[in-house]
Amino acid sequence: GENVEQHPSTLSVQEGDSAVIKCTYSDSASNYFPWYKQELGKGPQLIIDIRSNVGEKKDQRIAVTLNKTAKHFSLHITETQPEDSAVYFCAPYSSASKIIFGSGTRLSIRP
Amino acid sequence: DAMVIQNPRYQVTQFGKPVTLSCSQTLNHNVMYWYQQKSSQAPKLLFHYYDKDFNNEADTPDNFQSRRPNTSFCFLDIRSPGLGDAAMYLCATSGPGGGTNQPQHFGDGTRLSIL
Numbered sequence: 204g205e206n207v208e209q210h211p212s213t214l215s216v217q218e219g220d221s222a223v224i225k226c227t228y229s230d231s232a233s234n235y236f237p238w239y240k241q242e243l244g245k246g247p248q249l250i251i252d253i254r255s256n257v258g259e260k261k262d263q264r265i266a267v268t269l270n271k272t273a274k275h276f277s278l279h280i281t282e283t284q285p286e287d288s289a290v291y292f293c294a295p296y297s298s299a300s301k302i303i304f305g306s307g308t309r310l311s312i313r314p
Numbered sequence: 315d316a317m318v319i320q321n322p323r324y325q326v327t328q329f330g331k332p333v334t335l336s337c338s339q340t341l342n343h344n345v346m347y348w349y350q351q352k353s354s355q356a357p358k359l360l361f362h363y364y365d366k367d368f369n370n371e372a373d374t375p376d377n378f379q380s381r382r383p384n385t386s387f388c389f390l391d392i393r394s395p396g397l398g399d400a401a402m403y404l405c406a407t408s409g410p411g412g413g414t415n416q417p418q419h420f421g422d423g424t425r426l427s428i429l
Contacts, residue, residue, distance in 0.1 A: 235415035246318075246404050246420030247357065254415070292356055296415050302347075304356035 205230045205297040209305030216283055217313050224308045226293030227275040235296040236269055236276045241307075242289045250291075251278070280310075288312045317341070320405050320421035327395055328429050335390040335403050335424045343409030346388040347418065348380060351402040363388065392426075400428045 206229040216222045226236075234255040239247035253260045253267045253276065260267050266279040276295070280287055293305040318339045327333040337346065344365050349357035361370045363382045377399070379391045392399055402423045408416040 237417055239418075239420075244422070246406070246422045247418075248420065249417040252417055294418075302359050302418075304358075307354075307356050 205233075205295075205303050207293065207295060207303045207305045209293055209308060211308060212306065213309045213311070215311045215313060218283055218285065220283055222278075222280045222283055222287070222310055224278045224291055224293075224310070225275055226277070226295065226305050228295040228297075229274065230295070230297040231271075231274065233274075233295045233297050236267065237294050237296075238267060238278045239292045239294060239304075240289045241292065247292060283312050285312050285314065318405055318407055318419050318421035320403075320424050322424060323422065324425050324427070326427045326429060329397065330394045333392050333395055333426065335392075335405075335426070337388045337390075337405030337421060338386050339405075339407045339419075340386070341407055341409065341419060342385060343407035343419070344385065345408045345416075346382060347406040347408075348378075348388070348390050349404040349406065351404055351423070353401075357404055360390070395426070395428050397428050400426055402426075 208227045210225050237252035238250050240250045241247040251262055251265050251267045253269050264281045269276040288311050291308045321336050347362040348360045350360055351357045359371050360374045360378055361380055377393050381389045402425050404420055404423045406418040406420045408418045
């Protein structure tokens with residue numbers, strides 16, 4: 204079945220620095236690649252997504268890059284701020300319509 | 315604002331006593347999902363509705379059932395909750411058109427405790 208791996212599981216960066224989280228998937232037919240942010244006590248919220256016909260997408264301080272050949276996509280957050288502290292999940296969508304979330308990355312921003 | 319609303323936010327029930335969690339949406343999305351999320355883990359899909367078509371995940375326990383009486387509402391019924399069912403339960407929607415290549419919109423969840 205589909206296998207999704209997300210790294211790292213925890214990440215601590217100095218405020219103002221960049222953070223990168225990587226998600227690797229196994230289903231070569233996956234065609235939609237979202238990233239969700241989950242704050243304490245809340246549901247996940249979509250922060251950025253990319254489709255398989257695009258290699259990179261940027262929205263202000265957040266970007267996602269996709270490497271379909273290597274089957275991985277990454278979340279990039281630049282100029283990190285305290286409000287970026289949260290758990291981030293990737294959730295690549297497979298052709299079998301099975302939705303699997305990555306194991307999550309707890310991002311902490313140090314002041 | 316259009317949104318996904320889950321009630322109640324916190325639910326306490328006794329071991330073995332049936333409990334129902336509810337979800338409503340104003341997005342008019344045709345797909346609704348139920349997830350279970352345990353502490354420090356990823357959300358795990360239990361089942362989803364594509365319109366009225368119910369799709370159960372293979373490893374979802376029989377103890378969990380769902381109803382969707384109309385587009386706006388969806389319910390999660392736990393027939394005989396065990397201690398292992400204590401978790402956050404998340405409802406999500408996607409659409410229009412649904413499908414697995416659409417973003418999901420999540421509610422803020424119901425935290426279920428079992429005494």
